[in-house]
Amino acid sequence: MDLTMSYTSLSLLFIFSLHIHFLVPASSYFKPFRECVPYRCGDQEISYPFRHNERPSYCGHPGYELDCDGGNLTLLSMASLEYQVIHVDRSEHILKVARTDLLKDICLAAHVNTTLNFSLFNYTSDYLNSVLFYNCNSLSTHLPYWFSCPTSGDGCFAFDADRKIHLYEVCNFSVFVPILPTERLGLPISKVHNNATINRSIIRKILKKGFEITWLANTSLCENCTKSEGRCGYDWTRQEFNCFCPDAAYPATCHITPIPASVPSIPPVPAIVPSSMYAYSHLTCGFHLAISCSKRRIAGHVLPSNEVQSSSL
Structure with a gap:
């Protein structure tokens, strides 16, 4: 009986010792391991190759920095523009993004083309070369996608701008904003929408759905x-x-x-x-x-x- 109790006591002592040995406090973990935990921003997770801009630089691949606005919106800044990250497809290395300056209204204070840093990102093959034209002369208001802005006059949205070269000649400003081909189906083909305010709202909703870019970092x-x-x-x-x-x-x-x-x-x-x-x-x-x-x-x-x-x- 004493031998059995002794054996049991030794077994328990051995298990307890193992538990103490492997139970490492989180505070004693390797510092980069502690600091590079994925950052949750709304329904998005910021993790490698990306990092939240408040995390140490070694938590992400160089160049791939994201911000979290108000804890809900994941934001990517590139050149002079800011983009909302709508979706992340890690298996395909794709971000779906939308320009934040076009989320509220397509009448822009500054007419800046959508620009990527091609050492970090590229467009996917699945996009349309769409363009917003501003301050146009002799523009027919019977076009289904015309609009008017307080400071830049009449404008037009062309989702196939390569075939509408004449718009570059009659309009003073143009802004390249790609869209997904599927979003073209959301644009009305009827010319009954001759209200500039209605057209602005329709175009904004299309641009709000964003376009896809792919990151180039090897992960x-x-x-x-x-x-x-x-x-x-x-x-x-x-x-x-x-x-x-x-x-x-x-x-x-x-x-x-x-x-x-x-x-x-x-x-x-x-x-x-x-x-x-x-x-x-x-x-x-x-x-x-x-x-x-x-x-x-x-x-x-x-x-x-x-x-x-x-x-x-």
């Missing part, structure tokens, strides 16, 4: 990292993917040889270069989508602006 290693209970990140020194685990940073997945702890995972401090050396004095460049610069600094090097692809189409 092939992230899936395996996540499966191994790690969190995906980026090492700015190695300029490679990092898998942050509870104990350390790994090159691909948890529970293999870790990256040496001496390797930093934050952007290197850029060298200070006199602004007089360049044609422009504003050289605060980085991987933030909201900044459009004449020069761009990547890991301490300065690249000419013609290597940063951007187009207004």
Whole structure:
């Protein structure tokens, strides 16, 4: 009887010891693992290759920064424009986005083309070359998609602008805004909508549904990292993917040889270069989508602006 009790006591003590050994407090986890937990914004999740703009830079791939407005709207800033992220398709690397300046009204204070940073994103093949025309002369108000704005006069929305070259000749401003081909079906083909206010509302609703862009960053290693209970990140020194685990940073997945702890995972401090050396004095460049610069600094090097692809189409 004493032997049985002794054996039972030893078994319980062994199990208790294992429990104490593996029960690691969250506060003692590897710092990047703690900080790079996915950020919830409304019904969207901000996670690698993206990161919330308040998270450390190593939580996302360079350039893919998102904001969360009021805890509900996920926002992407690029060049001089802001986009609402409507949907994220991680399996296809696709974001569905809509320009925030067109969500309330198509009468714009500034006529700016939709522009992507083509080193980070590209349009999917599934879009129409649609254009908003403003301040048009000799524009027929019998067109089904005409509208009028207080400061820019009569305008027109053309979802197939390549076939309507004459509109570029009679209109002073044009703004490229792609739409999905399926949204063309939502546009009325009847000419009974000759009310400019009604037309503006119809066009706004179509543009509000957005268009699709695809991100170019390679995220092939992230899936395996996540499966191994790690969190995906980026090492700015190695300029490679990092898998942050509870104990350390790994090159691909948890529970293999870790990256040496001496390797930093934050952007290197850029060298200070006199602004007089360049044609422009504003050289605060980085991987933030909201900044459009004449020069761009990547890991301490300065690249000419013609290597940063951007187009207004």
